[in-house]
Amino acid sequence: MKKTLRSKAFFTAAAWPVSLVVFFPIFWMLISGFKTEVEAVSTPPRLVFRPTLENYAAVWQRADYVGHAVNSVLISFGSTLLALAFALPAAYAMAFFPTRRTKSTLLWMLSTKMLPPVGVLVPIYLLFRDLGLLDKRLGLLSVYTLINLPIVVWMLFTFFKEVPREVLEAARMDGAGPRHEILNLLLPLSLPGIVSTALLAVILSWNEAFWSLNLTAAKAAPLTAFMASFSSPEGLFWAKLSAASTMAIAPIVVFGWLSQRQLVRGLTFGAVK
């Protein structure tokens, strides 16, 4: 017992400093958002200061910040719902009625995820221009639906596979119709899986920054693209950058923490168990 306590203390002393170093940039951003602009750039860096909410007020009062935040919410949640609408039936069919082609179908879907976006930038840009989808929320929403669809199908498929067959078969024996089977058994049983799939899709869409930078501008830009406007600022801006960044990442970091256990499944397509 004594030995395990000592080893526990040793690993505590080893792991915590590393964790704090890795987290430091986020911590620094967090506290700089509550400094004045002058305090934010002061050297030596300040750890003690009187917190102010003026940066949050300033960022929030910029009408465009709220607009871009709304864009982020609409685009990431909208694309997630749409991807689920496409993926739920597909994953259901492949998990419960597999055919010889199921495996190759799944693999083909995953392989579309490996196409580098920059390889199709030109045709997508031109198509969007001709269809009038440039700088439109609908345009980015459909892109995100499609880039996340393979991951969503894949995750739902693995969650459906884990639903015990005996339960479904017992219900079928009792004369349950397919509608009853899906609504009253399958959905409740796999709801945690569906929720964590949705969380991952929201996270990935919220943070996507290739298509948002290339396909949107002043009107439809989500926060990823809006934040890029801080790369050519005027005057002191670190405190405001910190406040805007904190607001932009806070909801999604919380989502990430909630879904961390299911994340590996979605991000590696089951290649690591």
Place this chain on the structure above:
Amino acid sequence: MTASSDSSRSAAPGRKSRRNPRTLPFLLPSLVVLFLWAVVPLVMTIWFSFERYNLLNPAQRGFARFENYRFLLSDPGLARALVNTFVLVGGVLAITVVFGTLLAVLFDQPFFGRGIARVLVIAPFFVMPTVSALIWKNMLMDPVNGVFGFLMRSAGLSPIDWFSKAPLAAIVIIVAWQWLPFALLILLTALQSLDPETRESARMDGAGPFAMFSFIILPHLRRAIGVVVMIETIFLLTIFAEIFVTTAGGPGLASTNLAFLIYRFALLEFDIGGASAGGILAIVLANIAAIFLMRTISRNLET
């Protein structure tokens, strides 16, 4: 697959029929939209890459044969962009795999506050790329007012002007910080599937911590490390946002990678043919990693 299952018409789970017409309507919407998304633009890119096509001069369109490829290969920027791409991918891979493995071993041990420490360490993965790049560029790496500069001056060194002197190294550090949690999460998951009895019996045989790491843990992690390398390679080959907000590829071409070069061809010089030829090059490079990744996924996939 036996012949009998071919003739099976039942859709009972567990038995596989060759074709199940009832499931096609469920699958078709996903298949059609993914086809439109992935295959159609891909064919268009291939087509454009053989065309003479500049948006500034759209009347002069025509078949260019290999002209775009010849132009691309003779562009002095290409060699630089390819080298930068490999440095970026290689640098980030080295950092994330080495530190990810060490951190995974550390986080596999019980210690006080492990849950909270884990939450802190994986947080960078959820920060949007434009935000993390800007925070690092300004508040940490700025030579005058940044935290790193302060630390270096306190240590009696002169601060590094990261983005004019070592822009690529700066980007490698930022991207590695973002992807370290990814490597950690995957390697930790893999480590937790290591059979405790294997570990115990190695300990019985007198294996010390170092022998345990090199003969038990590392071999067990080999495949997971392979997966991390392949997935990161696919995504890191086309890093874009971090370059876009920090250096815009400069100074000169010092931090231009393949993705940024293509972006410049397409949206700044409007050279559709040249950008498409570059796009094909990017696709070919990504496919090299993708082939290995698909093989691993396929091996683990049970339908």
